[in-house]
Amino acid sequence: MIWTFIGILVGIILGISLNYSIPIEFIKYTAILIIGIIDSLLGAIKAEVSGKATKDKYSTLIFTSGLLTNILLALGITYLGEHLGLELYLAVAVVFTFRIFKNIGKIRRYVLGKWINKQRSHTT
Secondary structure (H helix, E strand, C coil): CHHHHHHHHHHHHHHHHCCCCCCHHHHHHHHHHHHHHHHHHHHHHHHHHHCCCCCCCCCHHHHHHHHHHHHHHHHHHHHHHHHHCCCHHHHHHHHHHHHHHHHHHHHHHHHHHHHHHHHHHHHC
16 A cells, blocks of 8 residues: 555656646546546545455455556546547546545545544543
8 A cells, every 4th residue: 555655656746847748639538547546546545444344455456457447448438438529538537526525435434433433532
């Protein structure tokens, strides 16, 4: 899990330090990639924090295969929509965004639950 965060940090530093502009033809694909990666990362974090209470435990193999599958499917749908003249990338963005908010909600509930339990243990 730590390698994921190191990779994110290196990517952010490289992205800020390099002066690279994305061609307009790839903007939709880039947006879908970024949203898909954020979705997968938050799903991994959710699995890590909620894995102690459920059977969903973090696995690098599951994370990697899920990331690749989600990205390839999302890019495929975006490509198909582009050739059909439909804005299908919006549907992909909506689904990823829904999943991002769902994962953030579960992570938030876990963190708040831990914090509340810690507060209760200090008062007793």
